[in-house]
Amino acid sequence: MLGLVAKKLGMTQLYVEGKAIPVTVLEATDGVITQIKTREKDGYNAIQVGFIDTKEKRLNKPLLGIYKKAGVPPKKILKEFRLDDVSGFEPKQEIKVDIFEKGEIVDVIGYTKGRGFSGVMKRHNFSGGPDSHGSMFNRRPGSIGQCEFPGRVVKGKKMPGHYGNERVTIKNLEVVFVDPEKKLIAVKGAVPGSKGSYVNIIKKGN
Amino acid sequence: MDKLKAFKEEVAKSLNKEFPEIWPGDTVKVYTRVKEGNKERIQIFTGVVIRRRGGRGLDGTFTVRKESSGVGVEKIFPYYSPSVEKIEVLQRGKVRRARLYYLRERRGKAAKIKKKGY
Numbered sequence: 624m625l626g627l628v629a630k631k632l633g634m635t636q637l638y639v640e641g642k643a644i645p646v647t648v649l650e651a652t653d654g655v656i657t658q659i660k661t662r663e664k665d666g667y668n669a670i671q672v673g674f675i676d677t678k679e680k681r682l683n684k685p686l687l688g689i690y691k692k693a694g695v696p697p698k699k700i701l702k703e704f705r706l707d708d709v710s711g712f713e714p715k716q717e718i719k720v721d722i723f724e725k726g727e728i729v730d731v732i733g734y735t736k737g738r739g740f741s742g743v744m745k746r747h748n749f750s751g752g753p754d755s756h757g758s759m760f761n762r763r764p765g766s767i768g769q770c771e772f773p774g775r776v777v778k779g780k781k782m783p784g785h786y787g788n789e790r791v792t793i794k795n796l797e798v799v800f801v802d803p804e805k806k807l808i809a810v811k812g813a814v815p816g817s818k819g820s821y822v823n824i825i826k827k828g829n
Numbered sequence: 830m831d832k833l834k835a836f837k838e839e840v841a842k843s844l845n846k847e848f849p850e851i852w853p854g855d856t857v858k859v860y861t862r863v864k865e866g867n868k869e870r871i872q873i874f875t876g877v878v879i880r881r882r883g884g885r886g887l888d889g890t891f892t893v894r895k896e897s898s899g900v901g902v903e904k905i906f907p908y909y910s911p912s913v914e915k916i917e918v919l920q921r922g923k924v925r926r927a928r929l930y931y932l933r934e935r936r937g938k939a940a941k942i943k944k945k946g947y
Contacts, residue, residue, distance in 0.1 A: 632832055632836070633833040635833070635837055635887055636887065637840065638910065638911050641911050648836055805836075807832075818833075
C-alpha cells in the first residue's frame with residue numbers, strides 16, 4: 624500500500640457537479656526510497672521511504688546510517704510501505720503526489736489533536752448534570768458502580784483521563800483534487816490533527 | 830496558512846465569477862439557477878442583506894432576508910456557488926451594524942432600511 628506523508632493545511636469547500644463538498648487541503652511532500660525490502664532477504668516485501676529534509680544533527684546514528692547507506696540526504700520522517708510486488712522500485716527513486724489521481728479512494732492516518740487530561744463529558748460524551756439551581760453536579764460522571772457486590776469498579780469503566788493525540792485512520796476518503804506542480808492534494812471530508820500536522824495518505828490495495 | 834489561502838484564491842479565480850461588492854443593508858437581487866426535472870430556470874430572490882460571513886472568498890456567504898406573504902424568509906448564498914448566477918444591487922442601505930438581526934423582530938415600515946445618501 625503505497626503512500627505519502629503530507630501536511631494538513633486546512634479545510635474549505637469545493638464545488639463538484641454543482642454541489643459544495645467539504646475538503647481538507649494537504650500539502651504532499653516528496654519521498655525518496657531508502658531501501659527495498661524483499662521476502663527473500665527481509666521476510667516481507669516493502670519499500671522504505673524518507674520524507675522531508677532535515678539537519679544531520681537532528682538524527683541519531685542508527686537513522687543516519689540508513690540514509691548514508693542509501694546515499695540519500697537525511698530525512699525527518701521514515702516510513703515503510705508494504706507491497707506485494709516491489710519490482711519497479713529502486714533506491715533513490717522519488718515518490719510524488721502524482722501517485723494519486725482524482726476520484727481515487729484513499730485512507731488517511733494521523734494523530735488527533737491532544738486534549739490532555741479530559742473530563743468525562745469531553746472524553747466520553749457524558750451529559751453531566753444541570754448547570755444551575757444549585758446543582759453542584761455540573762460535569763461529574765455520576766455513579767461508577769454498585770455496592771459491596773461486586774465491590775470494585777468494572778474494567779473499562781469510562782472515566783476521566785488522557786484524551787486525544789492518538790493515531791487514527793480515516794478510511795475511504797475520496798481524492799477530489801490533485802496538483803502535482805504545487806504538490807497539493809484535497810480529500811473529501813475531515814482528517815485527524817491540527818493544521819500543520821503531518822498525516823499519511825495511503826493508497827488502497829496493493 | 831498562506832498556502833491554503835493561495836489555493837482558495839486560485840480555485841475562486843478559476844471559477845471565474847464576478848459579483849458586486851455588497852454590504853449589510855443593501856437591497857439585492859440574487860439570480861439563482863433552479864433545476865426542475867430536466868429543465869433549468871432562473872429564480873430571483875430579492876431582499877435585504879442582513880449578514881456576510883467568511884469574507885468574499887471561496888468560503889464566503891451572505892444572507893438575504895425578505896418578507897414573503899407575511900412570512901420572513903432568509904436565504905444563505907455562497908458567493909461561489911454554481912447556482913448563484915448573478916447578484917444585482919438595487920439600493921445601498923444606511924445601517925449602523927454588521928449583522929441586521931434586529932430586522933427579524935420588525936414588520937412592514939419598521940423593517941425599512943434608509944437609503945444611503947451623501
